[in-house]
Structures are given as structure tokens and as C-alpha cells.
Amino acid sequence: MSRVYNFSAGPSCLPEEVLKECAAEMLDYNGTGQSVMEMSHRSKAYEPIIADAEAMVRKLMKVPDNYKVLFVQGGGSTQFAMVAENLGIKSGKAAYIETGVWAKKAAAEAKKLGVQVDIIASSKDKNYSYIPKVEKIEGDYDYAYICFNNTIMGTHYEYIPDTGNIPLVADISSCVLSEPLDVSKFGLLFAGAQKNLAPAGVTLVIIREDLIPEVENCRAGTPTMLAYKTHADNGSMYNTPPCYTIYVLDKVLHWIEANGGAEGMLKRNKEKADYLYNYLDSNEGNFYHATTEVGSRSLMNVPFLTKYSTAETAAASKKDEAERSEDEKAALAKEKEINDKFVKEAAAAGLVHLKGHRLVGGMRASIYNAMTLDGVKALVDFMKKFAKENA
Secondary structure: OOOOEEOOOOOOOOOHHHHHHHHHOOOOOOOOOOOHHHOOOOOOOOHHHHHHHHHHHHHHHOOOOOEEEEEEOOHHHHHHHHHHHHHOOOOOEEEEEEOOHHHHHHHHHHHHOOOEEEEEEEOHHHOOOOOOOOOEOOOOOOEEEEEOEEOOOOEEOOOOOEOOOOOEEEEOOOOOOOOOOOHHHOOEEEEEOOOOOOOOOOEEEEEEHHHOOOHHHOOOOOOHHHOHHHHHOOOOOOOOOOHHHHHHHHHHHHHHHHOOHHHHHHHHHHHHHHHHHHHHHOOHHHOEEEOOOOOOEOOOEEEEEEOOOOHHHHHHHOOOHHHOOHHHHHHHHHHHHHHHHHHHHHHHOOEEOOEOOOOOOOEEEEOOOOOOHHHHHHHHHHHHHHHHHHO
16 A cells, blocks of 8 residues: 555654654664664663754754753643643742633643633634734743644744743644744743654653752642653653654654754745645635634644535534524535545545544644645645535
């Protein structure tokens, strides 16, 4: 079977070159006679792998010397708690900008841990289809929190809020190393690896050293494993790290470097996104439209709807079944039929995982670093053909 174009929001496609390297080394890594998958994390064979992964993160992201680079587990969702437990310890207050599901969940987790959460801005009024403009954040906050790229809603910050002396925390899980980012403007960055860096299993954390509290100074009840100090003092090896995932991550970082680094990824990603957005905005046949507003659009995640998804169907979908009119039921049935048909026929054409999230509907193309321009062109060609057949 030939390779498909994988548009999954995560876990996502990886560079073919990296997959081939990993396959070639599966049974014998670097003459050790064993796979990295079965290698002790304390061995002399493995130590250079995790050390190089950290060095590559520092190099590609231009991480200042006064920041720690950590590899932890639990995904981005565990960071919702770790951020609150480690940073919300002075005033006990934090500012959150709510731009979708993940920022909302992060805020809820902080509240659960006793942090006073102030939602200082939100785009909920338009189903999170834009990024609210917050030029400056002030107050006695321990930290301010944003989700830099919103995977579900397809939005992205085109600016960095000015927080003054308030540490800025950003979830960059779905846009890490997709573009240059000034690390020094943030107190803490984190990214689940399974979109742009590696398979699921490791989470990258970059944190300014002065923000790492002693374990006993974290919020009351913080487990040892959820204290950044634990990982910072032990080189990310307090317990067994996800060794193989870090090994793949290291290879992906070298692939990024070979393809122009963060600057090269931005050029590559902009070309792909522009190609897809230009088609969506062209109104060719008036069949598709993008759901996110210009000025807030993600280069990584592109949700789109067909002409059968309207404001009326969106309103009807929020009603209970018994409250819907016959016309609304028919419109919703047609919308579902077209969306299901699109996803099924796209998969048959080698374009997989295009079903949209239930909160947005329609379809979603995630076009992370490893997705090629050829893949995006194949998608647009299919979209044109589908539109003609289903207009």
C-alpha cells in the first residue's frame, strides 16, 4: 500500500526521512545491537541522545542560557496543572485569555487547584473564530496564560501580548517550531510532541530558571513529579523518560535544521497554508468557506465548511432534537451526509483524517511541518472535484 496524506490534528504525520532512519535503526542503533526502544535511559548509549535533543531545541529555538529545557510526560493537559501548581504561588491569581477548548480547560484546571483565574478576554462570542486583541496585561498576577495556536478552532496569535513583569505562559503544542518565536518574551512554553516534533509521549517544557520554585514552595499538595524542580535538577531523568519518543524527536529536530530551521519551516508552512486558504477564499463554486477570521488564521490547522453548513444549521445543532423543525432536521441531515461523504471519499483518495471537530463541524486539514505542499495540492484538487460533483 502506498503512503497516504495524513491530515490528522495529532498524532500527526512525521517526515518520511525520519521514519526511514528509525526503521533502519530499529534492531541495531549505532552498533549497539539493540533498539533505542529497549535501551536503558542510564546507559552510555542513550545519554548522548537526550543530550543532543536538548542541544537541538536550544539551537533551533535560540533558547537563552537562563532557561531550562525539560522533557516530561503527561502531554499538554498535565501542563495545565503543573503551570498552576508551580507558578500560581505568590498572589495566587492568574490571567487567562480564552480562545477555545484548550485555554478553557487550562483555566478550569487552575481553578480546581485553587488559583484565582481571571478571564481577561475571550472569543467565545463568535465560537472562538478569532484571537482577541489584548495589547497589555497588567495586575498582580503570578502569570498570564495563552494558547498560541488553537488546534480545534484553527486560530493563531499574530502578536505576543505585552505582559511587562508578569510571566507569560504559552501552550505551543500545535505550532512549536513551525515559525521563529522569541523565547525571551515568555516565562514558560510547553508543547506536546505529537503534532510537530515526535510521536505522542513526551512534552517539551522551556521555563525561565527564576520561575522554578523549590518543591516545597509549590502549591500545597503538589506531587513530586509535578514540580518542575524535580525534572530540572535531574536532567529530565528523575524517572524513566519516554526514551524512544525523545530519540525520534531528536531526529525530527535535525530534519528541521536541514530544512532551514524555524525560518525554513515558516516559509514552507506559509506556502502550504496560503495555497489552501486562497482556494477557500476564492469562492470557486461557492461551495467551501474557512471558519476562522483573517488576521487570526493558523498555518497549522485549517477548518472549513461546505455550503450545506450555515448559520441556520449551526443554530439548529444546538437545539434538542424535539425542538427542531422538520426543515432544520432535513438541513442537518444533508449537512451530515455531505460531510461524511467528503471524509469517506477523501480517504479513498489517500487523504485521511479530515473529519472536523464536533465543536466546529465540517472538515479540518492539519498541515503541520511534515505535510508536503504536494499533499495540500492533492487535497485542493480533491476538493475541486468533490464540489463539482456535489454542488
